[in-house]
Amino acid sequence: MDTMHLDTASKVLAYLPSRGTSSDPLYMQLASALRVMVERGELRGGEALPSERSLMKATGYSRVTVRSAVEDLFRDGLIYKRPGAGSYVSPLVDQPLSVLIGFSADMQRRGARASSRLLEKSVGAPRPDEMVKLGLSSGETVVRLSRVRLADDTALAIERAVVPSGAVDPDTIAGSLYDALRASGNMPVRALQRLRAAIADRTEAELLGISTGSPVLHIERHAFLANGRAIEVTRSSYRGDRYDFIAELKLES
Template identity: 40%
Template sequence: MDRTSPVPLYFQLAQQLQAAIEGGVLAPGSLLGNEIELATRLGLSRPTVRQAIRSLVDKGLLVRRRGVGTQVVHSTVRRPLELSSLYDDLEAAGQRPATRILADRVEPADAEVAAALGVPEGTEVRRLERLRTAHGEPLAHLRNHLPARLLDADAGRIAATGLYRLLRAAGLTLHSARQTVGARAAAPGEAELLGERPGAPLLTMERVTFDATGRVVEYGSHLYRPSRYSFEFQLLARG
């Protein structure tokens, strides 16, 4: 701790703890001990330690458990806005992704799906609905629609890897996507699936993906837990 710095001590401590969590030094499930023990060990006041811990609880990096103490939870997934599968991003970040298939069927496209895929309403499309977890915790509810005969992959293969990896393996060249990010309150069924309370805020993402010929190959409509997930944007200044 730099006591000569204008940066508050609680903020310095919070930054050091966050770096240790995100760097894997403090593994998920680790106990920090109580505020008195931490304050004594670090030579800080108890209010300073309490404020640092509270800021990390608010970020979803720590959780206070009655009878257990302050415990490290899994760090928030920060995903760059790139044309990649969530599964691959999680795997690359060491987040141990897993997938539960909720639906895999061919059905007539409703008006929303038909407009997104650029096909007549009622056209047969393949609907994939999945629950994606990281370290065993629910992270995202993924719903995708594809042209019915675009991808020949069974539920087992879909559960074991990312959708875009399967599309590329099928010979498709993914070129670009149009994506919208928003937020809304969780409906009761969505909340139960994602381990949130009804009405809790959820991140939303809709994406329409095009191949190298300009054909729409996928329409995704996804829900994410904001306590476990965020999008990262890179902004460039105009010259």
């Protein structure tokens, strides 16, 4: 048995309740202990989870108990599986709030493979609030693009973008909306973002593969061209367990 895996597995004992002090099933106690290790950085993103055998040896739990704990972490997106190579801790994505970047480009620079599951791509009339935010008249139309965004086949976000139909041909939108806007000469250069903590409703939970009531970040992005014209309104729901937004703060002089 791999000594490193056994050493890591043995650390879980510090986070398990004493025998008989918890009414939770053993698999839930083990899953909770592993979560704490991830939160404290003792198991880092991309690091292999201790094998079932090493966890069994360290805790004395049965294979069924250990496997149930691992499956619980997998369902919550805390780990991912590599066929034939075991389970690994899912990396937490940090996105700086000061950088205007699309999902595809952000994943590419992290070495992850970005993909999408299309929910809607259509042209139609804007809603009243979209007319105001995009500066459109009643006779103009918008392109609607709704997708589940994935990194290495794991759902991270739901994006619902709206842009003026004159800004981009819907047929040119393949992976990245920003690539299509750039090709048409309508790439935004600045944006305002509003973030709000929320809990996933049933639809969000199903699309993101998480439990109803799990934490999510609701984000609205309002992007502009260099001439000040509004070009994009995107409303997104990001998984709270996989996405952090980082802001650098400076003392005002």
